[in-house]
């Protein structure tokens with residue numbers, strides 16, 4: 001698909017031989033950022049530092065109108081560059097001048113500035129657009145949740161293309177101002193701090209700011225009728241939670257879980273170190289999906305997460321991601337264990353604290369309850385492939401890997417690592433290999449074999465037992481825990497956490 005789009009520029013390059021070399025060095029930015037799991041995701045040639053999104057949304061029609069202003073820097077001399085976006089664009093300006101634009105592929109917007117942009121020069125891109133996000137489909141699927149009273153964008157790895165143009169990959173993180181105009185009586189929820197809220201002529205504008213680098217898939221937008229609760233943590237962090245007025249019987253359990261956000265964060269700070277952002281919260285829109293997502297500072301929770309009563313475990317999982325996934329993001333999507341192994345392990349630590357099963361007991365049960373022939377053991381958490389990016393093995397085997405590390409190096413070093421890593425890579429990106437090296441550095445032990453076994457070798461390894469003599473003997477015989485820990489089913493129920501309802505769409509979108 002891109003070959004056809006690239007052909008004219010190849011022709012152009014040959015014609016450029018007669019003009020000065022400086023101009024000839026301008027070439028189109030790549031249509032993807034280079035992630036082998038999702039070749040169309042992100043783009044090459046520039047880096048975004050800030051998104052300013054000024055939106056108007058009409059809940060009755062699902063019409064979203066917007067002006068997006070992207071502040072970026074050219075990373076090469078650019079004759080043209082791509083944005084990832086699905087809605088209808090009416091105008092694009094680059095550094096103030098109207099630019100030509102064209103669509104290609106499923107999500108590419110090719111922008112040709114009036115004149116080439118020089119490397120290291122600022123690039124201000126203004127995109128005016130409108131459309132109904134529910135009508136933009138990639139092979140029949142839309143990430144946009146249409147609700148009876150509005151709409152919601154919260155998906156992984158793709159959601160941005162349904163509501164704003166971007167360099168849609170975690171490698172290019174940026175700060176965000178999201179300003180949304182909605183009819184009075186409707187609320188607009190996004191990330192970070194609500195800077196202001198003003199009403200005029202029947203419309204209310206909500207101005208949200210996320211002031212730390214944020215991956216595009218962690219930007220969220222929820223429009224609907226919400227009950228909003230606010231509070232402040234002991235450390236002075238503002239908490240904003242939002243609950244659809246339409247949660248029915250799930251309303252009580254949702255609040256009984258998410259209103260503990262401050263308490264859970266305080267506990268996580270004891271494990272992972274200082275909370276990396278300046279705002280907290282969570283929201284539950286009236287969607288029909290089952291998953292939750294760690295949207296930055298304000299996780300998204302589906303009402304179904306609360307079908308069996310309060311579910312603090314899922315709150316622990318999504319808040320753990322604020323350190324592991326949001327502040328420290330994947331370098332490529334193959335590094336998903338950096339997110340999910342740790343968020344799952346945080347749930348195990350919470351269970352340990354609550355007296356509902358220790359992390360060791362949960363690791364033992366996760367190991368012993370799956371026979372060696374279970375396909376579960378064929379998934380490599382360290383490089384699961386796009387089709388298994390959110391497979392249960394990335395979570396459970398990924399968390400067993402951490403228990404194996406804990407047993408190998410002892411609690412003191414283990415928790416020093418859990419606490420040190422988010423600071424060492426704060427607001428950046430990291431690979432699985434970076435974590436292995438960090439763990440080796442802090443522990444002073446060679447760990448390549450341990451991680452090779454647990455993250456990269458298909459098949460069922462020996463049990464992840466503690467290194468006492470008795471336990472070592474036991475590990476060669478039988479699993480150490482034959483009893484299901486009390487928290488097991490509760491944690492397993494959060495496995496729809498990243499059950500994306502869209503394997504079909506994703507396969508078509510990125511599988512070629």
Ligand SMILES: [Zn+2]
Pocket residue numbers: 294317321339340343497498
């Ligand atoms: Zn997760």
